[in-house]
Amino acid sequence: MASAFAGMRSVAPVVFKAGCPDCRGRFELAASALRLVLGASSRTTFYSFTCPDCGAAVRKPAGDRIVELLTGSGVRTLRLHTP
Numbered sequence: 001m002a003s004a005f006a007g008m009r010s011v012a013p014v015v016f017k018a019g020c021p022d023c024r025g026r027f028e029l030a031a032s033a034l035r036l037v038l039g040a041s042s043r044t045t046f047y048s049f050t051c052p053d054c055g056a057a058v059r060k061p062a063g064d065r066i067v068e069l070l071t072g073s074g075v076r077t078l079r080l081h082t083p
């Protein structure tokens with residue numbers, strides 16, 4: 001499973017389906033429109049994007065599977081781990 005992402009070659013543009021809790025819009029976002037933040041725990045691990053419809057900054061919790069999917073798709077990742 002993990003080896004499928006090992007190459008990190010993006011063959012086709014990846015889009016993610018997302019929804020906005022503010023305007024309830026549904027849309028597809030490219031990997032470049034998303035940002036993943038990896039905190040020290042799952043509570044501080046989330047992904048964020050700006051709603052293309054209303055401009056709201058949306059944050060959603062990211063579980064292990066989503067983290068794996070996003071990082072494997074070239075989404076910008078910010079690590080908040082501090083020693």
Ligand SMILES: [Zn+2]
Nearest residue numbers: 020023051054
């Ligand atoms: Zn919206």
